[in-house]
Amino acid sequence: xxxxxxxxxxxxxxxxMVLSLISLQLIMKGPKQLIGFFNSxxxxxxxxxxxxxxxxxLFILLFxxxxxxxxxxxxxxxxxxxxxxxxxxxxxxxxxxxAVKRVKGVKDAKIVSRVEREELYFEVNYTVMPDINIPxxxxxxxxxxxxxxxxxxxxxxxxxxxxxNKISAExxxxxx
Amino acid sequence: MAGLIMExxxxxxxxSGAIRIANEVVGIIAGIAASEIxxxxxxxxxxxxxxxxxxxxxxxxxxxxxxxxxKEAAVDLYVIIEYGAKVPDVAFxxxxxxxxxxxxxxxxxxxxxxxxxxxxxxxxxxAEEPRVR
Numbered sequence: 001x002x003x004x005x006x007x008x009x010x011x012x013x014x015x016x017m018v019l020s021l022i023s024l025q026l027i028m029k030g031p032k033q034l035i036g037f038f039n040s041x042x043x044x045x046x047x048x049x050x051x052x053x054x055x056x057x058l059f060i061l062l063f064x065x066x067x068x069x070x071x072x073x074x075x076x077x078x079x080x081x082x083x084x085x086x087x088x089x090x091x092x093x094x095x096x097x098x099a100v101k102r103v104k105g106v107k108d109a110k111i112v113s114r115v116e117r118e119e120l121y122f123e124v125n126y127t128v129m130p131d132i133n134i135p136x137x138x139x140x141x142x143x144x145x146x147x148x149x150x151x152x153x154x155x156x157x158x159x160x161x162x163x164x165n166k167i168s169a170e171x172x173x174x175x176x
Numbered sequence: 177m178a179g180l181i182m183e184x185x186x187x188x189x190x191x192s193g194a195i196r197i198a199n200e201v202v203g204i205i206a207g208i209a210a211s212e213i214x215x216x217x218x219x220x221x222x223x224x225x226x227x228x229x230x231x232x233x234x235x236x237x238x239x240x241x242x243x244x245x246x247k248e249a250a251v252d253l254y255v256i257i258e259y260g261a262k263v264p265d266v267a268f269x270x271x272x273x274x275x276x277x278x279x280x281x282x283x284x285x286x287x288x289x290x291x292x293x294x295x296x297x298x299x300x301x302x303a304e305e306p307r308v309r
Contacts, residue, residue: 075292080267082268082272082289083288084291085267085271085290085291085292085293086290086291087263087293088292088293088294090295091257091293091294094295094298095259152261152262154263154264
């Protein structure tokens with residue numbers, strides 16, 4: 001949306017709000033009956049209710065569209081002969097998450113990625129299973145994430161920082 | 177081949193008026209061409225595409241944005257890839273296939289095919305590994 005459309009959209013939303021209030025006013029037949037109306041338990045004038053609902057919905061929709069900010073999504077971008085390829089960081093984080101989940105001893109993880117000078121950095125916050133050697137898990141996470149991301153995305157992974165957030169209370173599986 | 181088609185296109189244009197191809201048509205061609213590539217799980221559309229898909233049977237131009245001129249076209253594709261696929265390879269294959277499809281079917285010259293990878297699709301069997309075998 002163009003910047004100068006926004007004030008118009010917000011203005012439109014406010015008009016919708018006024019219309020919705022007028023509809024509500026018509027339903028109530030005056031502000032004094034407001035409390036009494038809700039207590040009475042019966043609803044008359046369905047078309048006013050409908051108008052109120054439609055205008056209120058449009059107000060919310062337009063107001064949200066007018067005030068929301070389109071933040072640029074972070075992405076890895078590379079050029080090919082036919083155009084650009086953008087990989088959203090959420091996609092990269094999903095891939096890294098899957099690689100981390102395959103490491104034995106990791107119960108759950110949350111990945112945060114960033115790109116600097118065409119190199120990727122990952123912070124892996126994870127929950128570890130009990131009775132697991134954490135340094136070994138850390139090393140495996142670093143290796144798996146680097147290998148998998150470099151293989152699938154073709155971008156160099158500069159650093160993977162594993163952080164143990166929690167130790168799972170759940171007991172390890174006793175059977176294989 | 178593309179040159180020949182372009183020549184024919186120009187010829188027809190000169191003889192009996194201009195041929196204009198709707199954005200929707202180019203979008204559908206691009207959407208189908210992109211979906212053909214192995215490693216593409218689907219296209220990622222916005223709210224409007226989702227509503228359109230609810231109303232229509234299938235929205236083939238979902239996740240496709242096109243700019244069509246008289247002779248040239250530029251395409252943006254919003255793609256979800258399959259887990260395990262190599263992203264640069266899939267993206268390049270999508271670009272090539274979309275360009276080829278549009279050029280051969282419409283005679284338009286494709287100047288740009290931008291691929292936006294929006295997410296990764298994990299198959300259900302990949303979802304959770306059982307703790308015990």
